[in-house]
Amino acid sequence: DAGVTQSPTHLIKTRGQQVTLRCSPKSGHDTVSWYQQALGQGPQFIFQYYEEEERQRGNFPDRFSGHQFPNYSSELNVNALLLGDSALYLCASSLNRDRVNTEAFFGQGTRLTVV
Amino acid sequence: AQKITQTQPGMFVQEKEAVTLDCTYDTSDQSYGLFWYKQPSSGEMIFLIYQGSYDEQNATEGRYSLNFQKARKSANLVISASQLGDSAMYFCAMREGRVTDKLIFGTGTRLQVFP
Numbered sequence: 001d002a003g004v005t006q007s008p009t010h011l012i013k014t015r016g017q018q019v020t021l022r023c024s025p026k027s028g029h030d031t032v033s034w035y036q037q038a039l040g041q042g043p044q045f046i047f048q049y050y051e052e053e054e055r056q057r058g059n060f061p062d063r064f065s066g067h068q069f070p071n072y073s074s075e076l077n078v079n080a081l082l083l084g085d086s087a088l089y090l091c092a093s094s095l096n097r098d099r100v101n102t103e104a105f106f107g108q109g110t111r112l113t114v115v
Numbered sequence: 116a117q118k119i120t121q122t123q124p125g126m127f128v129q130e131k132e133a134v135t136l137d138c139t140y141d142t143s144d145q146s147y148g149l150f151w152y153k154q155p156s157s158g159e160m161i162f163l164i165y166q167g168s169y170d171e172q173n174a175t176e177g178r179y180s181l182n183f184q185k186a187r188k189s190a191n192l193v194i195s196a197s198q199l200g201d202s203a204m205y206f207c208a209m210r211e212g213r214v215t216d217k218l219i220f221g222t223g224t225r226l227q228v229f230p
Contacts, residue, residue: 106162
């Protein structure tokens with residue numbers, strides 16, 4: 001049973017560029033959430049996708065956008081990268097069973113470095 | 116506002132001994148869930164244990180148990196018979212309600228197990 005997979009594992013981008021991170025949820029899961037984890041901090045919720053729509057959003061600017069595909073996989077896009085966007089980006093998936101979400105399982109993350 | 120507090124930046128424990136990692140939370144909701152995750156240096160967040168706010172008994176999963184004291188708003192993780200492989204960052208997290216997957220994380224505790 002494949003868990004949550006994220007790609008790429010590492011990425012280096014220049015300030016002002018755009019980046020796309022990808023996530024495939026655990027088999028059977030239909031909900032994907034994205035988190036940003038700065039060095040030495042706990043993860044911060046960015047947004048969550050269910051049924052191809054953004055269902056909830058954290059306190060992140062519009063430069064952060066996402067998408068969910070019919071196969072439940074998801075992308076996180078960040079435009080106009082800033083040095084402060086350097087972080088580990090984690091994807092978590094769960095199952096929306098009768099409007100009750102099961103426990104979230106995380107991927108190994110994408111480590112983004114902005115120079 | 117919802118908040119998770121982990122006051123121990125670092126903890127040391129000898130192999131085969133038990134250790135308690137502290138977590139307190141703040142919420143005005145009656146329905147919420149509490150989680151503990153382990154994050155090794157590889158970055159993946161590994162789900163350890165879950166406690167629902169209406170669960171009357173403390174959760175246990177193998178060597179992990181959660182000491183849930185609702186009136187004190189604490190959800191401490193107890194690891195029994197520590198192993199060298201338990202060395203990692205440990206995060207306490209809270210999910211409010213049951214529909215959303217938004218998790219609020221603490222700042223984490225780094226546990227080091229020595230022989």
